[in-house]
Structure formats: C-alpha cells, structure tokens
Amino acid sequence: MQVEEGQEGGPPREGPSSSKSKPQTKKERRQQQQQQQQEQQQQQQQQRQKKQNKQQHRNSKQNNKRKRQKQQGDTAAADIDGGGPPKKQRVQGGPPTQDPGSGDTEQQQQQQQQQQQKHKKHQKQQQQQQHKQHKKQQQHKKQQQQQKQQQQKQQQQKQQQQQQQQKKKKETN
Incomplete structure (x- = not known):
C-alpha cells in the first residue's frame, strides 16, 4: 500500500482528509474492489513467473551438467586418441585437480545460468518478432496468390475474346 501512496503523491490514505470520514459511495466501493482484484492478479502473475524461473533454473542446471560431462569425456577421449602416456589421464581425472577448482565451477554455473536466462528472454522476444513477421509474410503470400x-483470369478472358474475334473474322470473310 505504501507504493500506491507514493504513486498518488497525495496525503496518506489514513489521514484526516481520507475517505474514512465520509460514507463510501458506490463508485468508491467499486474502485476499491477493482484495485483489490488487480492486486490479486498481479500477485498471481508474480507467483507464476517465479515458478517458471525455477523451472528454467532447473533446466539450465541439467544442461550445464550434461555439457560438463561431455567436455570431460571429450578430453579423456582426446588423450586416448593422442596416444599419450596413461599418466596424463590420471592427472586429469584425479580428485586433487578437481577439488581446488570446484569453487570456481559453482560461480561459473551461476554466471552461465544468468546468461542463459538473458538469452531465453531474448529468444522469446525474437520468437514474437518472427511470429509477427511470419503473419505478415502469410498475408503477403495470400495477396500475391490472389493477384x-x-x-x-484476365489472360483467359483476353484469349477468349481473341478467339471470338477470330471466329467473327472468319465468318465475315
């Protein structure tokens, strides 16, 4: 409610000049009800968005895990292909090398997730734009087809007229 007071810029509602001193008119009641409904709708929307964000968060985590596993698998495979000594593999897969870097990976994960969320927002906008363009294109195509x-039809009519004229000419000859 404080935010609303700030937006109105007037005196706070519970002051001496508030509507409490006067009996409420039907209009005022209706306005209050509308405000309450709007507030409820906003809250519901916010909750929905939170849920969506959580899901996106989960999805991006899983994607990151998959990416990491792939990368680790690739490096190991590269070593085997390269024919290097088996010691190298042990150094890469061993716990001592992974432990100090584990703190960094969490930070990286968070950054990646933020980037992914930004990317998703951008993708949504792009999809909307593409959808609009697609609609325009479809309309344009329809117009072209009609034209x-x-x-x-005009060409066919012309041909028919020409044929009729030729027939008439033959008849007159």
Whole structure:
C-alpha cells in the first residue's frame, strides 16, 4: 500500500482528509474492489513467473551438467586418441585437480545460468518478432496468390475474346 501512496503523491490514505470520514459511495466501493482484484492478479502473475524461473533454473542446471560431462569425456577421449602416456589421464581425472577448482565451477554455473536466462528472454522476444513477421509474410503470400489468380483470369478472358474475334473474322470473310 505504501507504493500506491507514493504513486498518488497525495496525503496518506489514513489521514484526516481520507475517505474514512465520509460514507463510501458506490463508485468508491467499486474502485476499491477493482484495485483489490488487480492486486490479486498481479500477485498471481508474480507467483507464476517465479515458478517458471525455477523451472528454467532447473533446466539450465541439467544442461550445464550434461555439457560438463561431455567436455570431460571429450578430453579423456582426446588423450586416448593422442596416444599419450596413461599418466596424463590420471592427472586429469584425479580428485586433487578437481577439488581446488570446484569453487570456481559453482560461480561459473551461476554466471552461465544468468546468461542463459538473458538469452531465453531474448529468444522469446525474437520468437514474437518472427511470429509477427511470419503473419505478415502469410498475408503477403495470400495477396500475391490472389493477384496471380486475377491475372490468370484476365489472360483467359483476353484469349477468349481473341478467339471470338477470330471466329467473327472468319465468318465475315
């Protein structure tokens, strides 16, 4: 409620000049009800968004895990292909090398997730734009097809007229 007071810029509602001293008119009641409904809707929307964000968060975590596993698998495979000594593999897969870096990986994960969320927002906007463009294109295509059909009809009519004229000429000859 404080935010609303700030937006109105007037005196706070519970002051001496508030509507409490006067009996509420139907209009005021209606306005209050509308405000309450709007507030409820906003809260519901916020909750929905939170849920969506959580899911996105989960998905991005799983994706990151998969990526990491892939990368580790690739490096191990590269060593085997390269024919290097088996010691190298042990150093890479061993716990001592992974432990000090584990703190960094968490930070990296968070950064990646933030980037992914930004990317998802961007993707949504792009999809909306593409959808709009697609609609325009479809309308444009329809118009083109209609124009083509009209042109074809006109050509057919012209041909028929020419044939009729030729027939008439033959008859007069």
